[in-house]
Structure formats: structure tokens, C-alpha cells
Amino acid sequence: MRHDPSPSPAAARATSEPPAPARLLVRGLAKSVPGGRQLFHGLDLAVCGGELVAIVGESGTGKSTLLNILAGLDEADAGEVEVGGTRLGPLDEAARTRLRRERIGFVFQAFHILPYLTLGQNVALPLALVSPDADRAAAEAGRLLAAVGLGGRADDYARDLSGGELQRVAIARALVHRPALILADEPTGNLDPDTAARVLALFAQAVREGGAAAVIVTHSPATAAVADRVLRLEATGLRQGPAHG
Ligand SMILES: Nc1ncnc2c1ncn2[C@@H]1O[C@H](COP(=O)(O)OP(=O)(O)OP(=O)(O)O)[C@@H](O)[C@H]1O
Numbered sequence: 001m002r003h004d005p006s007p008s009p010a011a012a013r014a015t016s017e018p019p020a021p022a023r024l025l026v027r028g029l030a031k032s033v034p035g036g037r038q039l040f041h042g043l044d045l046a047v048c049g050g051e052l053v054a055i056v057g058e059s060g061t062g063k064s065t066l067l068n069i070l071a072g073l074d075e076a077d078a079g080e081v082e083v084g085g086t087r088l089g090p091l092d093e094a095a096r097t098r099l100r101r102e103r104i105g106f107v108f109q110a111f112h113i114l115p116y117l118t119l120g121q122n123v124a125l126p127l128a129l130v131s132p133d134a135d136r137a138a139a140e141a142g143r144l145l146a147a148v149g150l151g152g153r154a155d156d157y158a159r160d161l162s163g164g165e166l167q168r169v170a171i172a173r174a175l176v177h178r179p180a181l182i183l184a185d186e187p188t189g190n191l192d193p194d195t196a197a198r199v200l201a202l203f204a205q206a207v208r209e210g211g212a213a214a215v216i217v218t219h220s221p222a223t224a225a226v227a228d229r230v231l232r233l234e235a236t237g238l239r240q241g242p243a244h245g
Contacts, residue, residue, distance in 0.1 A: 055217050187216060
């Protein structure tokens with residue numbers, strides 16, 4: 001785990017290479033909740049492709065709210081969010097939905113896997129929403145299921161899976177459309193420590209190989225430990241580690 005606040009290991013891989021472009025850029029973000037209490041202001045963040053950033057902080061500081069703003073599901077009071085080179089601010093609702101479908105992958109604590117679809121159908125869904133090529137979506141889903149250790153299970157129904165297996169399906173689904181940005185909220189919240197460690201290692205490997213920028217909100221030191229950078233959310237923005245406090 002690094003505690004260096006400077007941009008990304010992806011950028012630092014070779015000093016002779018130009019820095020990797022940020023897949024997620026946040027400038028001067030501010031957010032208050034209804035009633036007027038300000039959660040944060042002046043929040044800046046840049047995450048490069050292949051980089052995993054963990055965001056930690058005390059309960060109620062606004063981590064989930066921040067994730068929702070990054071996804072274009074909630075509006076900031078001030079500041080800008082740019083995903084894969086596109087600024088969210090000027091987009092209307094339809095364009096935001098399209099950007100979310102095409103450029104962002106989500107891993108939720110509650111999985112949101114559809115029980116009466118097969119694993120292959122669940123994983124293929126984000127790609128099927130943006131591409132008419134069903135064969136390609138099925139092939140990509142099969143490839144990612146194999147990558148998360150569920151090869152050969154594409155025709156099994158999601159309702160029959162364990163929590164750890166469902167979480168692996170959720171990770172495959174978040175990656176299938178090769179998003180610029182992956183947002184994960186407590187991605188291993190319901191898993192036992194051994195399964196969580198395996199799932200996290202798969203997630204980190206897939207993010208790094210796929211070149212997405214990833215932001216993980218977590219209370220878990222074990223989850224934060226797989227990140228390249230750990231940032232703590234405070235009222236004045238994101239500060240570098242420690243993992244808790
Ligand atoms: N729509 C809303 N109306 C009023 N208050 C809200 C609203 N949405 C969020 N809040 C408040 O904003 C604060 C931040 O909530 P948020 O869920 O983002 O925190 P968090 O850091 O993710 O917390 P936790 O770690 O407990 O999940 C909380 O005090 C919450 O009650």
C-alpha cells in the first residue's frame with residue numbers, strides 16, 4: 001500500500017513514459033446535505049487507468065455520497081467531475097445515463113445480481129445494454145467469469161450461488177464493458193475474510209489488467225490494503241492515509 005499523495009503508480013511505472021491520462025478527474029467538489037450541513041468542500045482527486053484508490057473515513061463523512069456524485073447519480077454543489085475525458089456537469093440526464101452505462105462499472109455491497117438470470121446473462125447485461133452484438137457480450141461474459149474463477153458456470157442460475165460467488169459475478173459484471181471507471185462501495189462487506197481476500201485480489205488484478213481507474217469506499221483495513229493509495233475523506237477534502245481515523 002502506498003501513502004504517497006502524488007498521482008498513480010500507473011503514471012510512475014516508467015519515468016521515460018509520459019504520465020498516463022487520468023480516467024477520473026475531480027476538481028473543487030463541494031456537497032451539503034439537505035438542511036445545509038456541508039459534508040466536504042474543495043475536494044480534488046485524479047485517478048489513472050490501472051490505479052486503485054481506497055477512500056476511508058468515519059461514518060457519515062460522505063463517502064457514499066461522493067461515490068454517487070462520481071457516478072452522476074447525485075449533484076455536487078460546486079466543482080467538476082470528468083470521467084474518461086467527459087465532464088459530467090454539462091450533460092443532461094439522458095447523456096449521463098448513457099455515460100454511466102458505457103464508461104462506469106459498479107460493485108455494490110448488496111451485489112444487485114438478478115437471481116433468475118444465469119451468471120452469463122447477469123455478467124453480459126452491461127455490454128448488452130450498449131452493444132447489439134449478443135455473441136460478443138456472451139463471449140466477454142464467459143471470459144470474465146473464467147477470470148474470477150467461475151469458468152464453465154455461465155449457464156448456472158444466480159439464485160443458487162453463495163455470497164462469495166455472487167460477489168465474484170458482480171466484479172465480472174462491473175468489468176465486462178471495459179469501463180473507464182469502476183466504483184465499488186464496500187465490495188467485500190458480506191464476505192468472510194478468506195473469501196474477501198481472494199475476491200479483492202481478483203478485483204485488483206482485473207482493474208490493473210483492464211486499465212480502468214477504480215475507487216473503492218471501505219471501512220475495512222484489509223480492503224484498503226490492496227489499494228495503490230488510501231485517502232481519508234474529511235470536511236476539507238481527501239487526505240492521504242492512514243487507513244482509519
Ligand atoms: N438525502 C439526504 N438527506 C439528508 N441527509 C443525507 C442525505 N443523503 C445523505 N445524507 C447525510 O449525509 C451524511 C453522509 O452520508 P454518507 O452515506 O455519504 O456517509 P458515509 O461516509 O458513506 O457513511 P458510512 O460510512 O456510515 O456508510 C450522513 O449524515 C447522511 O445522513
